Amino acid sequence: MKNIWLLAMLFLFLTACSNNSDEFENTKENEELQSLDVQFTIPESAEAGETVTLEATVTYGEEAVTDAEVMEFEYWNVKDEENTTTVDPINNNDGTYTAEVTFHHPGTYEIYAHTTAREIHNMPKKSITIDGEATAEHNHNHATHEETDDSHHEHAENFRMSFDQVENVQTSEKTKLTISPSLNDQPLENAEVRYEIIQEGKEKHEWIDATEEAGTYSATHIFPRTGLYKIVIHVTNDEGLHEHEEHIVEVTE
Known part of the structure; x- marks a missing residue:
């Protein structure tokens, strides 16, 4: 009878060890999977x-x-x-x-x-x-808004900049930025338009090139964070024109 009990106890011990080993291997496998x-x-x-x-x-x-x-x-x-x-x-x-x-x-x-x-x-x-060939780095070739002396910039005579004010801007969604500049009451074509985007409290400036369609210049941007952003619109052309105008945009979740 004593031998039977000893065999039973040994069997239970080996079974427990086997179960613990299986649990260890499963835990180890799960840890490896959860990398x-x-x-x-x-x-x-x-x-x-x-x-x-x-x-x-x-x-x-x-x-x-x-x-x-x-x-x-x-x-x-x-x-x-x-x-x-x-x-x-x-x-x-x-x-x-x-x-x-x-x-x-x-x-x-x-x-x-x-x-x-x-x-x-x-x-x-x-x-x-x-x-290919090296291209101009606009961040270096264009002064940022803070670097210009005329923060309250006055446009050249007969120059107008019509910006489509954006509303209900949300993070992680594409927002279309559009302006229609004019000179002498005529649409300004063949210009270079760039959007300088600055989040309040941040030093980093983002520059976005706009594409033209019949005197209207558009670009899309995804705002990564909520908060207030300053958008400085820069307009230049080969005739020496360099105008800028700033707008504030609020971005929500």
């Missing part, structure tokens, strides 16, 4: 001056990460590794984070997608080759 994954996609090449979209898809296991603590793109020319640029992307609230950048000089650029979420850091790196 932070960042799928970083960019084109292999582009032309100098062309807008390039950077996109990172962030998941934790099967869960889309919509609230990453840190998500930013950092890039540099491989021949000038000390000079890096960091860009904050737009959170599309579906696990994807996107940003648009323009490379003005040919060469090879390396880009990190710095991501921190669920107390894990992941930083995949990609490279892109930029072909």
